[in-house]
Amino acid sequence: MKKLAKSLEKVTKSLKNGGEIRPQQIEMAEIVDQAIKSKSMKFIEAGTGTGKSFAYLTPIFASEKKAIISTATIALQSQLMEQDIPQVITALGSSAKVALLKGRNNYICKQKLIELDDDQDQLKLATEQDKDLALKNVVEWANKTGTGDKEDLDVPVPGNVWQMVSTGASECPGAARCPSGDACFSEVARNNAFSADIIITNHHIYGLNLASEGELLPEHDIAIFDEAHQLPETLGMTCGLEIGPGAFYNLAKQFKSISTDQTHLDRIEKVAWSLEDALQPHIGEACELTTEMVASLVAARDICERTSKVFRKLRKDVFAELLAKVERASLYSDDLATRTDRFLQKSGNNVLWVDKAFSYPSLKLTPISVSEIVEKHLTVGKATIFTSATLPDQITSQLATSLTADVDRVGSPFNYAELGLLYCPTHLPAPNHATYRGETHKEMRTLINAAGGRSLLLFTSYSAMQEAYTYLESKVDYPILVQGHSSKSALLDEFKENPQACLAATMSFWQGVDIPGSTLNLVVIDRIPFPRPDEPVTQAKRKHAGARAFELVDIPRAQTLLAQAAGRLVRTADDKGVVAVLDRRLATNKNYRWKLINALPDFKRTKDQKEVTDFLKKLNTDS
Numbered sequence: 001m002k003k004l005a006k007s008l009e010k011v012t013k014s015l016k017n018g019g020e021i022r023p024q025q026i027e028m029a030e031i032v033d034q035a036i037k038s039k040s041m042k043f044i045e046a047g048t049g050t051g052k053s054f055a056y057l058t059p060i061f062a063s064e065k066k067a068i069i070s071t072a073t074i075a076l077q078s079q080l081m082e083q084d085i086p087q088v089i090t091a092l093g094s095s096a097k098v099a100l101l102k103g104r105n106n107y108i109c110k111q112k113l114i115e116l117d118d119d120q121d122q123l124k125l126a127t128e129q130d131k132d133l134a135l136k137n138v139v140e141w142a143n144k145t146g147t148g149d150k151e152d153l154d155v156p157v158p159g160n161v162w163q164m165v166s167t168g169a170s171e172c173p174g175a176a177r178c179p180s181g182d183a184c185f186s187e188v189a190r191n192n193a194f195s196a197d198i199i200i201t202n203h204h205i206y207g208l209n210l211a212s213e214g215e216l217l218p219e220h221d222i223a224i225f226d227e228a229h230q231l232p233e234t235l236g237m238t239c240g241l242e243i244g245p246g247a248f249y250n251l252a253k254q255f256k257s258i259s260t261d262q263t264h265l266d267r268i269e270k271v272a273w274s275l276e277d278a279l280q281p282h283i284g285e286a287c288e289l290t291t292e293m294v295a296s297l298v299a300a301r302d303i304c305e306r307t308s309k310v311f312r313k314l315r316k317d318v319f320a321e322l323l324a325k326v327e328r329a330s331l332y333s334d335d336l337a338t339r340t341d342r343f344l345q346k347s348g349n350n351v352l353w354v355d356k357a358f359s360y361p362s363l364k365l366t367p368i369s370v371s372e373i374v375e376k377h378l379t380v381g382k383a384t385i386f387t388s389a390t391l392p393d394q395i396t397s398q399l400a401t402s403l404t405a406d407v408d409r410v411g412s413p414f415n416y417a418e419l420g421l422l423y424c425p426t427h428l429p430a431p432n433h434a435t436y437r438g439e440t441h442k443e444m445r446t447l448i449n450a451a452g453g454r455s456l457l458l459f460t461s462y463s464a465m466q467e468a469y470t471y472l473e474s475k476v477d478y479p480i481l482v483q484g485h486s487s488k489s490a491l492l493d494e495f496k497e498n499p500q501a502c503l504a505a506t507m508s509f510w511q512g513v514d515i516p517g518s519t520l521n522l523v524v525i526d527r528i529p530f531p532r533p534d535e536p537v538t539q540a541k542r543k544h545a546g547a548r549a550f551e552l553v554d555i556p557r558a559q560t561l562l563a564q565a566a567g568r569l570v571r572t573a574d575d576k577g578v579v580a581v582l583d584r585r586l587a588t589n590k591n592y593r594w595k596l597i598n599a600l601p602d603f604k605r606t607k608d609q610k611e612v613t614d615f616l617k618k619l620n621t622d623s
Contacts, residue, residue, distance in 0.1 A: 004033050007092060008058045012051070014091040024410040028055035028387075031408050036063050036222055036383040043228075043405055045391040047412025047601070048567055052387055053084045056224050060198065061094050065221035068199045070206040072227035072234065073512040074151065080200050099196035101217075103205055104186045108148040109167040111180040111324050113139060116164060135161050148185025169208075171254075171332035179324050194218045203231055207238025210377050221382055227512070228386035229560045232398040235370040236537065240350070243339050244279065244362035248272035248300065251336060254329040255307060258322065264310060271296070271303045279361035282354040286536035289343070289352065293363070297340050304337035349544070353536035366537050368544045374399045390563035390599065392556035412601070419570050422603040423580040423612045424587040431527045431583055437464065440582045441471040443609075444524055447580055450613035452620035453478035453500035454577075455522040456515065458565050460529050462506055468526070469504050478502055483509065495519065499623065511564035516571035518623040521616060523569045527583040528596065529561040530554050555592055559599035566600050576619055578612055579603060 008029050009021055028046050035042040036059055046052040057080075060067045071077050081100050089096065116139070138161060141153055150157060150166075167186075175181030193199045199217070203225070209216040225231055252268040259265070278292035289297070311330035315323065343365060346352060355362045367373070378384045386399065389412075396405045425443055429436045448455050453476075459465040469482045479498060481491050483505040492513065495503045499519050503509070510529075531538045531554060542549035566579045579600070586593055587607060597605070606612060 004029055004059060004062065007062055008054065011054050011058055011088050011091040014087060022049075022051060022413045024413055025051045025055045027410045028052060028408075029059055031410075032056045032224075032383075032385055033059040033062075035385055036060070036065065039221075039381060039383050041378070041384045041400060041405060042386070043391055043396055043407040044385060044387040045407050045409045046387055046389060047410070047414070048389050048570060049412050049414045049573065050389075050410060052389075053080060053226070054088065056226075056385060056387065057084060057088045058092075060222060060224070061088055061092055061096060063222070064096070064197075066197055066218070067222035067224065068201060068206070068217060068220045069224045069226065070201050070203050072203050072230040074202075075512060075514070076226060077200055077202065085198070085200075096197040097195065098198045098200065099189070099193040101189060101193035101199050101201045101205065102149065103169065103208075104172055105162075105166045105168045106150050107185040107189065108138075108142045108145070108150070108165050109172075109180075110142075110148075110183050110185070111178055112165050112167060113142055114180065115325060135164060138162075138165060145185075147189075149189075167328065168332075170335040171328040173324070173327040173331055177327055203227075203234040204238055207235045210235065210373050211239045214377070223378060223382060223384045225384075225386045227388055229388040229390050229392075229395065229564070230511075231386065232370060232395070235373065236366050239370055239373050240364060240366040241339055241342055242355075242362055242364045243275075243297075243300075243336070243343060244360050245272040245276035246360040246362070247336055248275065248303075249360075251304075251307065251329070251333060254325075254332060255310075258314065258326055258329060259310065261310070264306070268303055268307065271300050274299060275363075276360060279354050279363055283356050283361050284354065284534065284536070286351050286353045286539055289346065294344070297344055301337060301340040301344070304333050304340060307333045308337065351537055351540035366540075368537075368540050369398070371398060371400055389567055390560050392559045392599070394552055394556040397552075398556075414570055414573060414601075416570065416601040416603050419576050420601075420603045421578045421612055421615055422566075422597075422600060422605045423578055423609075424584065424605070424607060425580070425582060425609060426584045426587050426607050427609075428582055428584055430585070437467055440526060441468055441475075443580075443582055444468060445472060445475050446609065446613065447522055447524060447578070447616065448472070448476050448478060448502055450616040450620070451522040451578075452616075452623075453498075453502050454518065454520055454620070454623075455502040455524060456495075456509070456513075456520055456568055457502060457504040457524045457526075458510055458568075459504065459506050459526045464526055465504050465506055472502070472504075476502070480504060507561075510561055510568075513568055514571055515568060516575060518575075518619070520569065520575075521577035521619045521623075523566065523577070523579045525562065525565050525579070525581045525583070528558050528581070528585055529565075530558050555595055559596055562596055563599045563601075566603075570601065578616055580612070 005026055008026060012021055028044055028050060031042055031044055032055065077100065085098050138157060145152055150162060175184050175187045181187065205216060248268055249272045252265055255268060256265055275296040278296045308330055311326050311333065314326050343363065346365060349368050350365050351368055352365055355364050391407050393407060396407065428439050428443060444457060457468065469480060473480050479501045481495055481501055481503045491503060495501050496515060496519050538553060541553045545552040569575065569577050569579055586596060
């Protein structure tokens with residue numbers, strides 16, 4: 001352990017402003033090191049300021065074993081690749097090779113570019129539809145880029161434009177069967193990853209790897225899941241199934257670009273219409289397959305088989321320039337057939353439900369629990385570490401039902417009691433009261449004025465955010481930025497640049513957002529984020545949990561989201577401020593208040609509005 005501590009000291013001392021050894025960081029590094037040596041599973045909650053990336057990177061590099069690090073956000077991937085890992089490599093003098101692996105559709109497809117170059121009508125149409133970023137500008141970038149990675153574009157790419165120049169895994173024939181395979185950006189990234197010692201990827205890719213029983217990622221000795229609090233939900237999505245009319249409209253679009261057989265095209269579109277009609281009445285519901293759904297799925301299965309036969313015949317006759325397009329469409333049709341079969345053969349501990357995906361309904365099959373999948377692939381022969389700033393106790397049963405595992409909590413080096421206040425105004429009405437929203441708007445106005453702006457306003461619903469924005473826009477003297485008026489990154493940049501601004505947002509801003517410094521002195525949470533009672537997957541999980549459903553399903557979700565939201569306030573040892581939860585139940589409900597409060601940073605707690613406004617005014621003056 002002394003050797004590990006010395007290595008960690010080298011890393012922290014090499015930081016730009018000089019680092020300090022933190023007991024919590026050493027403790028976490030030792031837990032990770034033990035897991036690597038014993039090939040065991042560990043759950044580690046490491047509070048903000050612990051320096052958890054260095055705490056797991058240092059023992060990984062010291063072990064010289066093959067490792068995969070999976071994250072939930074692009075921001076953390078970028079931090080690891082551009083800052084933390086280079087720092088560790090330099091400090092330890094390591095020669096380890098590191099690579100970043102993303103999903104195939106994150107890279108531009110050179111074969112699609114070649115085909116697109118021959119279709120000037122499509123190029124013109126796309127350019128007219130997307131004035132901010134014409135397709136031809138993406139094409140120009142593609143001719144200069146060395147990576148083909150969408151993230152390397154210096155401007156946002158509209159989804160319909162990127163879809164025209166990228167290829168999903170379900171339709172890519174692979175390098176060996178593609179005319180542009182030798183120059184494929186995705187294949188280059190994949191080959192680099194497979195030859196690397198450490199791979200950085202995301203929970204979605206790792207989940208797909210579990211679902212495919214190891215086809216996407218190489219064998220590895222260590223698996224680290226950072227931001228692991230999001231893992232159960234992500235694995236549920238990636239290890240589940242989805243099909244809907246949109247997939248068949250896409251198949252029709254691909255068929256039309258290859259064949260002039262209008263009769264068959266009409267058949268594909270008829271299947272899409274039928275599936276849309278069958279699913280539409282059940283949007284947002286858990287359900288069994290209805291007679292209409294079964295009929296539509298059977299027809300879908302049949303049309304996929306017929307379409308695949310058409311493509312097989314076309315392979316023999318089409319020009320070489322069209323063959324790659326036929327290969328992609330054929331693979332896509334085969335994948336749709338496989339998915340349709342699995343829906344018709346529904347089995348196992350899953351919930352069947354209908355979601356609204358973009359413009360169309362979508363039929364989904366989601367595992368109620370992913371623990372069996374995790375145990376089957378992650379508990380044999382490798383070290384597995386799940387870590388986050390917030391991990392509920394139930395994370396262990398969500399990811400490892402049959403294993404005995406506790407969450408190791410290494411804490412945070414921050415003295416939260418001196419840095420901020422946790423404010424719950426019990427004078428407000430209960431959230432189900434008719435006057436609740438109006439009164440919370442007045443409370444927000446008072447707090448924002450005391451803070452001089454500098455506020456992140458987090459809402460549990462879009463409608464609540466819009467109502468608050470409409471009220472506050474004319475009631476406070478500070479600019480109010482609101483989610484939806486610009487991209488997430490643009491909003492955060494504008495918020496950081498304007499110290500008096502307020503930012504109103506919903507769930508996507510509750511976690512993974514880093515706003516250090518005096519730009520942010522106030523985080524307002526409109527209500528406890530319990531899941532909606534009518535969410536189909538949550539309903540199924542409650543039913544599965546039985547009498548302890550609220551304790552095992554609703555409370556852990558609320559704990560995690562509340563802690564993540566509160567964690568936006570203090571990002572460095574110099575940050576100070578107030579977390580205001582405008583839901584009186586946090587202070588008054590005897591059944592669960594302490595379970596929620598104990599999951600939050602240990603701020604000084606208060607119900608006194610004047611104490612809070614005086615504290616905020618002082619911070620504003622000192623800034």
